[in-house]
Amino acid sequence: MDVSPILDNLNDAQRQAVSAPAGNQLILAGAGSGKTRVLVHRIAWLIQVEKVSPYAILAVTFTNKAAREMRGRIEELLGLNPKGMWVGTFHGIAHRLLKAHWQDAKLPKNFQILDSDDQLRLIKRVHQALQLDEEQWPAKQSQWFINHQKDEGLRPQYIQTNGDLHQETMVRVYAAYEEACQRGGLVDFGELLLRAHELWLNNPRLLEHYQERFPFVLVDEFQDTNTIQYAWLQVLSGGKCAVTAVGDDDQSIYGWRGAKIENIQRFHQDFPGADVVKLEQNYRSTANILNAANAVIENNSGRLGKTLRTDGDDGEKVSLYAGFNEQDEARFIVERIEDWQRKGNKLETTAILYRSNAQSRILEEALLREAVPYRIYGGQRFYERLEIKNALAYMRLIINRNDDAAFERVVNTPTRGIGSKTVDGIRLFAREHGCAMWDAASQMVTNKGLTPRAAGSVNGFLELVNELDNQSSDLSLDKIASMAVNSTGLLEFHQKEKGEKGQARIENLQELLNACRSFVPGNEELTPLEEFLDGAALDAGEAQADEFEDAVQLMTLHSAKGLEFPLVFMAGVEEGLFPHRMSAEEPGRMEEERRLCYVGITRAMEKLYISYAESRRMYGSETFNTVSRFVKEIPDNLIEEVRLKSTVSRPVRYGAKNAPKLVGGGNKVAGRLSDGGGDTGLRLGQRVSHPTFGEGVVLHFEGNKIQLNFKDVGTKWLIAGAKLDPI
DNA sequence: AAGATAGTCGTTTTT
């Protein structure tokens, strides 16, 4: 066997990790140290050198993106897709297990996945049923409580309340919620993991089967595992199979979501004989950037201790800019980006990172003023959009009438004369009879439990869904989806929504149909419809728009994890904002903020700018902050302070923010000669909507032409007579 | 059942 393709081009530590003898191993992989590479090569090694069957390997990640990437790279390296290999997210794999063993898991065959939005709605209803005052008992809080308990692997009956009213109420809500889920055949994200864990504990034979099937388990981003995920792995391994954990304690930034950094430290105890390999060679950043990162993270205690090094050049120093205010900071960043672009670099090589989403607006405005295209990551995901969820709800009802979440969502969408009073009645009936709302509705129709008018409408709805179901049995997925969008009147309903919103919703629905058309089923156990719906719930579908346009990337520090960019800006690096004031009290949380800073710095390959604003408008009032402690932790010799070139910075005269808002629906701004806008009724920075191009912003006026930047189609020049409505 | 209006609250978000 020629092992060279697998081991060539790896450094010593990487090679050691890849070719280690079978057994538990912990790979501590620093930022930019080729973590995924090692993971993928390890798998290739097992298959090609150790002759392990691909069936015997289980690889677990956190995100779908990571799972996809791993699959792709395995395929690339091995030259084929190792079919039968299990590569997926914790949730995806748990789901797969529950689907395969639904009876043992005590679930209906066609159970549905509840996303956090559905979950919250359901909890609200539970609150109502328990007659909890919304003021005193926010549903959000219960949601947090329930999810937290599930993350910790706790069922309501095992939670100690000690007679505390708050605790007791939360447990009551949890128990009632659980009942509602069970009745509706609904499973939330936490439940997937918890059930999968219990599935094994309660079925030793099944567990044994999987332990034998998967002698090799690999886990990515191990520092992000929570209690239940860790327990699940521990049970699976049973001390028998070899677990490879790859992670970086310094990049643990999801503690607030239940991730336990301790898991990576505990690994030795629970997975005996673990081989530890540290990947400390960084292939990403210049020495100056790396040393800055090292200097910052050194201030954390209890680290497993890794120090990244590089063979590369020192590179440029880290630049620090003290903005006079947030506008000035944003202006500075945009100027630097324009410089960078002038030097022949693509915009997509640069990223602006910030602690909180609220910071993006001011940056966007500055970019807009200079007509620099940008793209924001994060925000609402495709399958979470209202119109998409509506369509999916119909599809869900087709396969499961007990899905109350779906029922409530579309029973009156599009509006068909079923008001809140009727729905309340149905809900009450369902609660009293312990049945699903669907059954409640149909019983109430037959038993004359409704006013004649309501009965007619409700019956219409029931028949509509039944009809969809009847027709769907021998239709392809995209035909079914098309029915769910068209025959239900959903499309028409959203079409009627005025303005840009309706337009976007229509497009999204089209996109949904496209997705259905190109969906390739891969599971014989399930109908394509079932498979598609499960996929939609587990993969929120991040792919959105504008891949083709060269644009600056804006995102939070959290979403930047795992990415890299030649030029990086970290904005708003001020005490109170970063580290965030909410994290100030507890040392543990402060350390997590520091790790977040470490993540941010190590995203940069060639050049890093750190900036802050001496004064910043927050929540409407002006605040004065000092530079972040993290900046002070970087040695002076690695930093270079940027001074203002000219004493007077260009005044910001206009822009979306400062310009007065239009009042009333009129599209004329009488008498306003705004910055060359002439008599178009428009001004720079004005948000407008166009019938075909959608929502956009005015960038420039030149002669009788207007340059606009549209959300969806980018920048365009239009003539002054174009049909543009201010919004 | 859509539209206006007053009140609220304000990190980060893999599934």
Place this chain on the structure above:
DNA sequence: CGACTATCTT
């Protein structure tokens, strides 16, 4: 300040 919600109007 401004986005989002809950509530009140018509």
